[in-house]
Amino acid sequence: MKKNKYTRKQLKKRYWMFGGLGTGILGFGFSALVESGFLKHSDVQSWQWVAAGTISLVLIMTGINFLFESFACKLALSNSNHSE
Numbered sequence: 001m002k003k004n005k006y007t008r009k010q011l012k013k014r015y016w017m018f019g020g021l022g023t024g025i026l027g028f029g030f031s032a033l034v035e036s037g038f039l040k041h042s043d044v045q046s047w048q049w050v051a052a053g054t055i056s057l058v059l060i061m062t063g064i065n066f067l068f069e070s071f072a073c074k075l076a077l078s079n080s081n082h083s084e
Helices: 008-038 046-083
Strands: none
Touching: 008 046
16 A cells, blocks of 8 residues: 555645635636636627636636645545554
8 A cells, every 4th residue: 555645734734725725716717717708708809708718727627636636635534544
């Protein structure tokens, strides 16, 4: 079995940090995506709504990756409980 490089305290901190940030960034990304849709149907130039949509998708993917890291920390915490 693979030995974890983080202590339980560090895993808990990473779990909460990545979980909170991931949720916030994901929500902000979805909000920005909706706003870029509104921009598309307004009188702005095409590059503005394309850039806003691209940035919002990057934020969404970043939020999802942070949530995956949070889940990995939760699994590591769970595994460390079973090995003790």
